Amino acid sequence: MNLAIAHARALTGIDAPPVQIEVHLANGLPAFAIVGLPEAAVRESRERVRAALITSGFEFPTRRITVSLAPADLPKDGGRFDLGIALGLLAASGQLPARALADIEFLGELGLNGELRPVRGVLPAALAARDADRALVVAAQDADEAALARGCRVFAADHLLRVCAHLRGADALPEHPPPAHADTAPGGPDMAEVRGQPQARRVLEIAAAGGHHLLMIGPPGTGKTMLASRLPGLLPPMEDDEALTTAAVHAVSGHALDVHRWRQRPFRAPHHTASGVALVGGGPHPRPGEVSLAHNGVLFLDELAEFDRRVLDVLREPLESGCITISRAARQAEFPARFQLVAAMNPCPQGYDCDLAENCRCSPEQHRRQRARLSAPLLDRIDLSVQVPRLAKGALFQDRGPAPEDSATVRERVAACRQRQLQRQGCVNAQLGGAALHVHCSADGEVHRTLEQAMERFRLSARSAHRILRVARTIADLAGSEAIGPDHLAESLSYRALDRWRV
Structure with missing residues (x-):
């Protein structure tokens, strides 16, 4: 005989539906069962x-308790369901009014003393609650993150008793306001610290202005990493929707989210020993990888030739599509x-004396093996490749001449160029495709003849020709x-160093 059934809800990750928590009390021997594909941490929520x-x-019911987490075929993990289970159990046993649970989502792990603890993936849950026009109750430590979803009614509590008092109407929780300040200024090092390398600086500005992929080739110590680390500082601040999506990915990945820096573009630099799963994501319960953590930002791969070739090849699809699908x-x-x-x-491989010039002491076979580390389809998806030579003598410590431009100056030109692209076609030049590519990157007369000659001379694919045109469009926009x-x-x-290297 059924004594009571109560419902509560808890929202989960960025790609998962809401989980309906049903608590069923029945006569019989005392037992506490959780069904719905719970993993170990969810099963331990009983205790x-x-x-x-x-x-x-509160009184713990001495009856047969069944907690159903629906949908039944979705694996459940973590302690985020604790609060919903506890409140459903109190409503089923008559210690809370069941109607008080309507139109509210609950997300939080319970301590043994009833305190509420933070959980992973709060921001995606808040976005889903906002879209469903439902309020959200979270632990106090998670309130700032949840309140980033403007328009969502967020209530923060530090203990189960505070939540119950709110649901009874005895002591209402105040609605948590959004964080007061978010730093939108690009952080990181400044371009003014870079000496010399005028061509590399120019290419970095073009890459920032058009959203193009870039490969820098040069001997050790010429400033390749230094230049790459300054690219995020040249990019304009993210719009609210971009920043929320990026922050939501970081939230479900388990990384700590700084609510005061959530609008800054990410810069990810995985080590060359990273696996394919680390780059694109995966696991038994799929989690985002480095390519997703770098969404709307920069993914820097230093020592590219030292990565496993099969690992690098997993980047080919997301470089084109802008998303990654993980199938299990x-x-x-x-x-x-x-x-x-x-x-x-x-x-x-020799390194120090090599500059793609006459100083190189490597044999043709060593050059061939170095090139074989990178697949042609991957290199074909890179828009810009430039040599970064060793600085001339005295250039590093020379104080005469004009001071190098700082990041703020370059960023103004980049922002104006991007705004021109968005007004014209609704996206940056690197994302142009199909009919829009032919409309906005048309090549007539001398331009068309020059491009055809380059395609024949360097054996370029149609994809490479399109990328050359996109870069030329960005250069024209900057001018x-x-x-x-x-x-x-x-x-x-001129920014096709790999093509010249290959011939």
């Missing part, structure tokens, strides 16, 4: 909930991955030109 209710002064036997997850790739590598001219195309072709 956490039991201790939290008793130490908080039980489920499929899709994460955003619209990142800007910046890579650096040495021209050959304020309405059409791509021969000089714009010539400069774009």
Whole structure:
């Protein structure tokens, strides 16, 4: 005979539906069962909930208890369901009014003394609650993160008793306000600290202005990493929707989210020993990888030739599509991955004397093996490749001449160029495709003939030709030109160091 059934809800990750928590009390031998594919941490919530209710002064029902987490075929993990289970149990046993649980989501882990503890993935839950027009109750430590979803009614509590008092109407929880301040200024090192390397500085500005992928080739110590680390400082601040999506990915990945820096573009630099799963994500319960953590930001791969070739090849699809789909036997997850790739590598294994010039002492076979570390389809997806040579003698410590431009100055030109692209076509040049590519990157007359000659000379694919045109379009935008001219195309072709290396 059924005594009571009560419902509560808890929202989970970025790609998962809401979980409906149903608590069923029945006569019979005392037992506490949780069904719905719970993993170990969820099954252990039985003991956490039991201790939290008793130490908080509530009566724990001595009946047969069944907790159903629906949908039944979705694996459940973590302690985020504790609060919903406890409240459903109190409502089912008549210690809380069941109607008080309507239109509210609950997210939090319970301590044995009834305190509420923070959990992972609060921001995606808050976004889903806002879209469903439901309030959200979270632990006090998670309140600032949840309140980033503007429009969501967020209530923060530090103990189970405070939540129960709110639901009874005895002591209402105040609605938690959004964080007062979010730093939108790009952080990181400044371009003014970079001495020399005028071509590399120019290419970095072009990459920032058009969202292009970049490969820097040069011997050790020439400033490749130094330049790459300054790219986020050249990019304009993210819009609210971009920043929320990026922050939500970080929230479900388990990384701590700084609510005061959530609008800054991410910069990810995985080690060259990283696996394919580390780069694109995965696991039994799929989690975002580095390509998703770099969404709307920069993914920097230093020592590109030292990465396993099979690992690098997993980047080919997300570089084109801007998302990554992870398929497992039980489920499929899709994460955003619209990142800007910046890579650096040495021209050959010997290193110090090599500069893709006459000083190189490596044999042709060593050069061949170095090139074989990188697949042609991957290199074909990189828009810009530039040599970063060793600085001339005295250039590093020379104080004469004009001071190098700082990041703020370059960022103004980049922002103006991006705004021009968005007004014209609704996206940055690197994302142009299909009919829009032919409309906005048309090549006529001398430009068309020059491009055809380059395709024949360097054996370029159609994809490479399109990328050359996109870069030329960005160069024209930086110059304020309405059409791509021969000089714009010539400069774009000059940033194809790998093609010259290959011939």
